[in-house]
Amino acid sequence: MLGSFHAPLLILAAGGGEADPLVFNADLALWTLVIFLGMLIVLSKYAWKPLIQGLNNREENIAKKIEDAEQAHEKAHAHLRQHEEQLAKVAEEAKSVLDEAKQDAVALKDRILAEAQEEAQRIRDRALADIEAAKNAAVRELAEKSVDSAVLLAGSIVGRSLDKQDHDKLIEDSINSFTNGA
Amino acid sequence: MADQENHFAPDHLFGHVKDATYFEVPRLLATDGHLQVPQFRSSTDPLVDLTTGTAAIDDMIEPLDMKVTKFMILEVVGAVLVAVIFIRLAKLVRTGEKPQGKFWNFFEAMLLFIRDDVARPSIGKHDADRFLPFIWTIFFFVLGCNLLGMVPWAGSPTGALATTGMLALITFVTVIGAGSAKLGPVGFWKAQVPHMDLPLFLAIFLIPGIFLIEVMGLLIKHFVLAVRLLANMMAGHLVLAVILAFIAAAWGSLAGFMVVPASILGATALSCLELFVAFLQAYIFAFLASLFIGMAVHPH
Numbered sequence: 128m129l130g131s132f133h134a135p136l137l138i139l140a141a142g143g144g145e146a147d148p149l150v151f152n153a154d155l156a157l158w159t160l161v162i163f164l165g166m167l168i169v170l171s172k173y174a175w176k177p178l179i180q181g182l183n184n185r186e187e188n189i190a191k192k193i194e195d196a197e198q199a200h201e202k203a204h205a206h207l208r209q210h211e212e213q214l215a216k217v218a219e220e221a222k223s224v225l226d227e228a229k230q231d232a233v234a235l236k237d238r239i240l241a242e243a244q245e246e247a248q249r250i251r252d253r254a255l256a257d258i259e260a261a262k263n264a265a266v267r268e269l270a271e272k273s274v275d276s277a278v279l280l281a282g283s284i285v286g287r288s289l290d291k292q293d294h295d296k297l298i299e300d301s302i303n304s305f306t307n308g309a
Numbered sequence: 310m311a312d313q314e315n316h317f318a319p320d321h322l323f324g325h326v327k328d329a330t331y332f333e334v335p336r337l338l339a340t341d342g343h344l345q346v347p348q349f350r351s352s353t354d355p356l357v358d359l360t361t362g363t364a365a366i367d368d369m370i371e372p373l374d375m376k377v378t379k380f381m382i383l384e385v386v387g388a389v390l391v392a393v394i395f396i397r398l399a400k401l402v403r404t405g406e407k408p409q410g411k412f413w414n415f416f417e418a419m420l421l422f423i424r425d426d427v428a429r430p431s432i433g434k435h436d437a438d439r440f441l442p443f444i445w446t447i448f449f450f451v452l453g454c455n456l457l458g459m460v461p462w463a464g465s466p467t468g469a470l471a472t473t474g475m476l477a478l479i480t481f482v483t484v485i486g487a488g489s490a491k492l493g494p495v496g497f498w499k500a501q502v503p504h505m506d507l508p509l510f511l512a513i514f515l516i517p518g519i520f521l522i523e524v525m526g527l528l529i530k531h532f533v534l535a536v537r538l539l540a541n542m543m544a545g546h547l548v549l550a551v552i553l554a555f556i557a558a559a560w561g562s563l564a565g566f567m568v569v570p571a572s573i574l575g576a577t578a579l580s581c582l583e584l585f586v587a588f589l590q591a592y593i594f595a596f597l598a599s600l601f602i603g604m605a606v607h608p609h
Contacts, residue, residue: 149369149470149539150327150368150369150370150371150470151369151370151371151470151471151474152328152371152378152469152471153359153370153371153372153373153471154371154373154374154375154376154378154381154471155328155371155378155380155381155466155469155471155472155475156471156472156474156475157373157475158381158384159384159466159471159472159475159476160475160479162384162385162388162450163446163447163450163475163476163479165388166388166391166392166446166450167442167443167446169392170391170392170395170396170442170445170446171442171446173392173396173399174392174395174396174398174399175395175399175441175442175445175446176442177399177400177402177403178395178398178399178402178420179438179441179442180403181399181402181403181404181405182402182417182420182421182424184405185402185405188405
């Protein structure tokens with residue numbers, strides 16, 4: 128192997144003297160081999176292997192963390208969308224509940240009003256009927272009283288009592304005239 | 310010129326860049342400015358005779374003599390720095406906490422850059438993590454060695470062919486190993502020849518030729534890997550040495566009033582460039598190593 132190095136060196140070294148920079152120091156070459164192999168062995172065990180492992184672990188860690196973050200983000204996004212949907216649904220529900228309540232209230236108001244009006248009408252009608260009845264009773268009583276007293280008076284005047292038939296006829300006539308006159 | 314010494318002599322300039330058995334330090338610390346590296350062996354006789362008999366080659370090779378040099382010590386310093394930094398970082402990363410602080414973010418950014426923009430695109434995500442320890446080690450070792458060249462009195466071990474050549478050889482072995490493990494020892498070499506529908510008589514001539522060219526290409530690619538890093542690191546430091554040598558050359562003369570500030574500015578600017586090149590070359594080395602591994606593992 129060394130031979131392959133030397134042949135071209137002959138050209139490079141032409142004219143070289145004592146201080147030839149292309150001199151090949153066999154000791155230095157062997158020493159370089161020893162140092163290099165020593166470095167390779169020691170560093171591989173105590174530096175390169177843990178370094179490669181550490182760097183790979185970190186890379187995996189970072190990749191995993193990024194993936195986790197992406198997943199979390201996706202999840203949060205889904206949650207947000209779900210919540211927004213729910214919120215919209217709730218708002219709609221609230222609105223419909225409110226509308227219904229409003230409708231109910233209006234209906235209730237109308238019904239109460241109608242009932243109240245009806246009740247009032249009924250009370251008035253009854254009152255009017257009562258008044259009418261009372262008036263009729265009063266008139267009737269007055270007529271009876273008047274007839275009685277008139278009969279009594281007339282009886283005393285004519286000196287005889289009217290019999291029952293006369294009496295009733297008189298009342299009837301009297302009421303009729305009264306009613307017609309009224 | 311007051312100074313008689315030739316500051317621009319190649320030996321002198323290269324002396325600042327190449328490996329040595331001493332550190333250049335201020336003369337306060339050592340009388341001749343050289344702090345000698347302690348040696349295990351008193352003798353400098355080679356342990357193994359590597360002489361080939363060809364002078365041109367023998368001049369190129371410094372034999373095995375157990376000589377401890379500056380670059381060896383600096384490689385250890387670089388390796389220890391890298392180990393301390395990344396073992397500490399590994400402890401932090403293992404906690405699983407998020408990255409915080411300058412230390413953690415600075416080095417983790419570099420690690421992730423190499424992983425995500427160098428290793429994975431070149432090798433493919435599945436296979437890349439298996440080779441990541443190799444790519445990280447080679448990147449930070451080269452970067453550490455490059456940056457040590459910017460520290461005063463230190464130097465760049467990557468400015469020596471032995472270092473970059475061995476790193477390229479390690480890469481070459483890794484590439485062949487990776488390819489053989491994936492495609493089988495025969496499959497890897499077979500995959501070097503792209504599949505072609507050739508008539509038999511053409512295939513007999515062409516396929517061995519193409520195989521030879523591809524194997525040569527494989528060797529040259531890795532050789533260039535070594536030379537590119539070496540040339541970049543050495544050239545930068547050599548240019549710095551030349552610019553600073555202007556100061557020594559012009560010192561004491563009238564021209565010095567112009568040359569010294571210009572040299573200082575130039576050296577500062579080039580040092581900034583060198584800082585950039587240190588990172589760039591480490592990146593290129595790691596990137597090409599990943600690319601070669603990727604090509605070996607996925608041939609088509």
